[in-house]
Amino acid sequence: MNTPLANASDASDAPGTAAGIAPAAPAAPAALPVLPRPPAGEFAAVLEHGAYMPLTQFGVIEATGDDAASFLHSQLTNDVQHLDAAHARLTGYCSAKGRLLASFLSWRSGDAIRLLVSKDVQAAVQKRLSMFVLRAKAKLADASGELAVVGLAGDVRRALSGVFDALPDGVHVQVDGAAGSLIRVPDAFERLRYLWIGPKAQVEALQPSLDDKLTRVSPAVWDWLDIRAGEPRITQPVVEQFVPQMVNYDVLGAVNFRKGCYPGQEVVARSQYRGTIKRRTSLANVAGELEAVRPGTELFHSDDPAQPCGMIVNAASAQEGGVDLLAEVKLAALESGTVHLGAADGPALRFIALPYGLPAEV
Known part of the structure; x- marks a missing residue:
């Protein structure tokens, strides 16, 4: 089955347009603020x-x-139709050319399906x-x-046990409670990580119980x-730059x-099965500060x-x-030589x- 978006011509591939619908003037997206460098104690x-x-960077x-489930299933890169109440799934939303317009963490909450998304692209993709x-019976x-969206990382299970009766025992496992949803997400540095999404007033009322056991840190640490x-x-700076495999979404x-x-499905499938994946995303460090090292900067x-x-x-x-x-990089560029920020004589990336x-x- 083809979706209307999958059949759209190149001219109607811009966000907010469709056959028979006059394009509206696009609203300028609100850029995410550059978060200050956290103090050393917050990393520690x-x-x-x-x-x-x-986590103020999410909507x-x-x-x-x-x-709702069948509609999202027809639009997103992952299976939403069979998403159950015990699991969350990472998924993407592509243009007809297979380029990612947004990425989501999706999960069920009661009769609703919720999508966690970067706040600067939310309005456009919604x-x-x-x-x-x-004609689908669905409303966004x-x-x-x-x-409220809260991230928790490190030795946090004792603190969370005071809020939730049970804790997720695996990555992308979800539990629901009176305080909202708790989803385990992939570890970092072998430390546990969780997302807590719940009614704002209730989350804010329960935060003092976290302060007794955990350190409150900047959302920059979550990034x-x-x-x-x-x-x-x-x-927003990288919208429509990558097919899912370029950012390792097939692996994840x-x-x-x-x-x-779904929109772009033929392009995504062709990349997977015809051996045309020549670019991947790698982890790296580079000298500098965020004012100069921004998403969308070329290498x-x-x-x-x-x-x-x-x-x-x-x-x-x-x-x-x-x-x-x-960093999304041509695989051939990783075989020899060095990769640099902004220009061939810019700061060199150190790959991890x-x-x-x-x-x-x-």
């Missing part, structure tokens, strides 16, 4: 005991209605998705105002932990190659200064100095092993 809090951080889209609901709403977990996030379980059609190889060999996907201030980043393996490409 995660690694040495435990910390929590309100939540809530899908409701009898057809509008675009809504235009393709058509911005739930960010009613919900750093996501990078060190090797999990890319699509933000964010693409279901057995599900039905250049020492032997080919004329054209970029990659792009920064995500970046965050690093504990040991400089910036840790996830990802916490998971990548398939051998041919």
Whole structure:
């Protein structure tokens, strides 16, 4: 089955347009602020005991209605139709050309399906998705105002046991309680990590119980932990830059190659099965600060200064100095020479092993 978006022509591939619908003037997205470098003690809090951080960089889209699951299933790269109440799934939303417009963590909350998304792309992707609901019994709403999102990392189980009756025992396992949803996400530095999403007033009322046991730290620490977990996030500067495999989403379980059609599905499948994956995302560190090391910044190889060999996907201030980043790079550029920020004579990237393996490409 083809979705309306999958059949759209190149001219209607811009966000917020569809056949028969006049394109509206796009609203300028609100850029995410550059978060200050956290103090050394905040990095140490995660690694040495435990910390929590309100995550203002995320928004939540809530899908409701009898057809909410089937509609999202027809639009996203992962299986939403069979998403159960005990698990969350990473997924992507692509243009008709197979390029990622957004990335989500999806989970069920009661009768709703919720999508955690970078706040700077939320309005655009929510509008675009809504235009393709058509006759489906589904409604998308911005739930960010009613919900709080909190990240917890390190030795946090005792603190969480005072809020939830049970804790998730595996990655992307979810438990629900009176305080909302608790989802375990991939570890970083072999430290446990959880997302707590619940009613804002209730979460704020319970936060003092966390203060007794954990250190409250900057949301910038969560960005750093996501990078060190090797999990890319699509933000506004890199919208429509990557097919899912370029950011390792096939490896991370964010693409279901057995599900039905979705926008860009043919491109994504062709990349997977015809051996055309020539670019992957790697973990690296580079000297500098976030003002100069930003998502969307091009990378250049020492032997080919004329054209970029990659792009920064995500970046965050690093504990040991400089910036840790996830960089999408041509695989050939990693075989010899060096990769540099901004120009072939810019700061050199120091590559770090990802916490998971990548398939051998041919």
